[in-house]
Amino acid sequence: MRRQFVAGNWKMHGNLAGNAALLGDVVAGVGTAPCEVAVCVPFPYLGQCRQLLEVSNIALGAQDCSVHSSGAHTGEVSVAMLQDFGCRYVIVGHSERRADHHESDSLVAAKAERALEVGMTPIVCVGESLAERESGETATVVLRQLQAVTHLLGGQTAGIVVAYEPVWAIGTGRTATAAQAQEVHALLRAHLRKVSEAAGEVRILYGGSVKPDNAAELFAQPDIDGGLIGGASLKATDFLAIAGAAHDKRP
Numbered sequence: 001m002r003r004q005f006v007a008g009n010w011k012m013h014g015n016l017a018g019n020a021a022l023l024g025d026v027v028a029g030v031g032t033a034p035c036e037v038a039v040c041v042p043f044p045y046l047g048q049c050r051q052l053l054e055v056s057n058i059a060l061g062a063q064d065c066s067v068h069s070s071g072a073h074t075g076e077v078s079v080a081m082l083q084d085f086g087c088r089y090v091i092v093g094h095s096e097r098r099a100d101h102h103e104s105d106s107l108v109a110a111k112a113e114r115a116l117e118v119g120m121t122p123i124v125c126v127g128e129s130l131a132e133r134e135s136g137e138t139a140t141v142v143l144r145q146l147q148a149v150t151h152l153l154g155g156q157t158a159g160i161v162v163a164y165e166p167v168w169a170i171g172t173g174r175t176a177t178a179a180q181a182q183e184v185h186a187l188l189r190a191h192l193r194k195v196s197e198a199a200g201e202v203r204i205l206y207g208g209s210v211k212p213d214n215a216a217e218l219f220a221q222p223d224i225d226g227g228l229i230g231g232a233s234l235k236a237t238d239f240l241a242i243a244g245a246a247h248d249k250r251p
């Protein structure tokens, strides 16, 4: 059984007062969510959010990690540091980092490996740009991105979460249709099945303009196991409504 999973990616949003209000409402309302819930917050707020989540079963995550374990790497944050703050998840390879920081497939794969080494779950993001979709390259791009990770892990994929986030759907209000998303999720699942016996257990999330009014249809697709939520995770009622649209899946 794959337990559905809804994770918020706050991106570079938040402040001390706002985080307390948002998580106060999320914690108060999450009680009956039929899925696992996590929030991936900016580094400086990990300590604050850890405390705010202590009374809940909501997991804490970060939005990136260093590929290095420690050392002279100014500005970097290691997986051990994230673990120190109680992070269970770390997003790696988000398209905004691939674009803003020129992160390569092999760097993203190595970050996923660092996370697994310390027992944290990497949420590995893959997704094509609009130009790549329009030129028929979606499958090639997302499989290349995923394969970099599965190759480095030698098929030991049981500990990862994958997030399919078409770049053209992020923050644009233009969601992939449930059928478009399912088609790509099925491709990703087929690749995982080829390289690992645990493929049926790996959760593949959809991300890109998930809102309360489209979450249920997306999450009902056979290979969509929840969502990675950007903008809507900053509003407690929306985030809770999205989590409420999830349900468990048989592998």
Ligand code: 13P
Binding pocket: 009, 094, 165, 169, 170, 171, 172, 173, 207, 208, 209, 210, 228, 229, 230, 231, 232
């Ligand atoms: P939006 O939900 O704001 O489109 O962002 C999706 C995303 O990038 C989550 O990682």
